[in-house]
Amino acid sequence: MKILIGNKNYSTWSLRPWLVLRHFGFEFEEEILKLNGEGWKQVFKERTPTGTVPVLQDGDLEIPETIAIIEYLADLRPDLAVWPKDMKQRARARALAAEMHAGFQTLRSLCPMNLRADHPDRIDLDKVAPNLHRLESALGGALEKSGGPFLFGEFSAADAMFAPVAARIRTYHLPVSDTLQQWIDAIYALPAFQDWYTAALQETDIVPQDEIDMMDQTN
Numbered sequence: 565m566k567i568l569i570g571n572k573n574y575s576t577w578s579l580r581p582w583l584v585l586r587h588f589g590f591e592f593e594e595e596i597l598k599l600n601g602e603g604w605k606q607v608f609k610e611r612t613p614t615g616t617v618p619v620l621q622d623g624d625l626e627i628p629e630t631i632a633i634i635e636y637l638a639d640l641r642p643d644l645a646v647w648p649k650d651m652k653q654r655a656r657a658r659a660l661a662a663e664m665h666a667g668f669q670t671l672r673s674l675c676p677m678n679l680r681a682d683h684p685d686r687i688d689l690d691k692v693a694p695n696l697h698r699l700e701s702a703l704g705g706a707l708e709k710s711g712g713p714f715l716f717g718e719f720s721a722a723d724a725m726f727a728p729v730a731a732r733i734r735t736y737h738l739p740v741s742d743t744l745q746q747w748i749d750a751i752y753a754l755p756a757f758q759d760w761y762t763a764a765l766q767e768t769d770i771v772p773q774d775e776i777d778m779m780d781q782t783n
């Protein structure tokens with residue numbers, strides 16, 4: 565099994581299924597397709613079905629969508645709790661994952677993931693307030709019910725889906741409750757996340773569209 569991913573410093577969609585692969589102990593290879601450099605878009609078009617990463621390759625199967633990759637991994641190993649074992653908890657976890665996939669647009673566009681960076685006081689908090697408010701109720705609510713440290717107790721695909729949010733909150737010093745902060749600390753302490761983060765810190769490529777000093781500020 566092989567996963568094509570983007571630069572670890574920047575690629576939020578790659579981080580999510582990679583965390584599931586690593587945390588749950590799947591055997592896999594990875595290849596980074598850089599989201600920068602001359603002709604990178606052409607490389608993406610040639611190497612991936614949708615012009616985007618991540619892509620999971622398993623024999624003749626090629627899966628280009630994050631949630632579908634995670635579902636495939638959960639199907640491959642039903643003995644692992646990729647999603648929570650309890651059916652109702654699983655439904656809640658999948659709802660959160662779907663909300664992350666489709667929502668939080670302001671946070672995603674104004675606060676690109678940039679693991680190497682530290683950018684306090686750069687974000688207009690009024691603009692991201694509705695997204696932060698929803699994070700507090702969605703993630704905070706799950707954490708209060710489960711008692712933590714992760715959204716449904718043990719680390720699951722729901723946490724993987726929101727891991728880039730943890731990174732954004734940390735990089736841009738966004739204000740969050742203690743409950744959310746403890747979850748962010750738990751994400752950063754997860755060995756699988758640490759592996760990704762350590763590799764991200766060693767990267768030197770710059771993706772201008774994800775650098776707050778270089779990106780289009782007209783949002």
Ligand SMILES: N[C@@H](CCC(=O)N[C@@H](CS)C(=O)NCC(=O)O)C(=O)O
Binds near residue numbers: 605616617618631
């Ligand atoms: N819907 C896709 C989104 C994937 C995506 O947008 N990936 C970004 C990298 S984080 C990408 O490949 N961007 C290249 C481009 O937009 O040209 C998924 O869920 O996996």
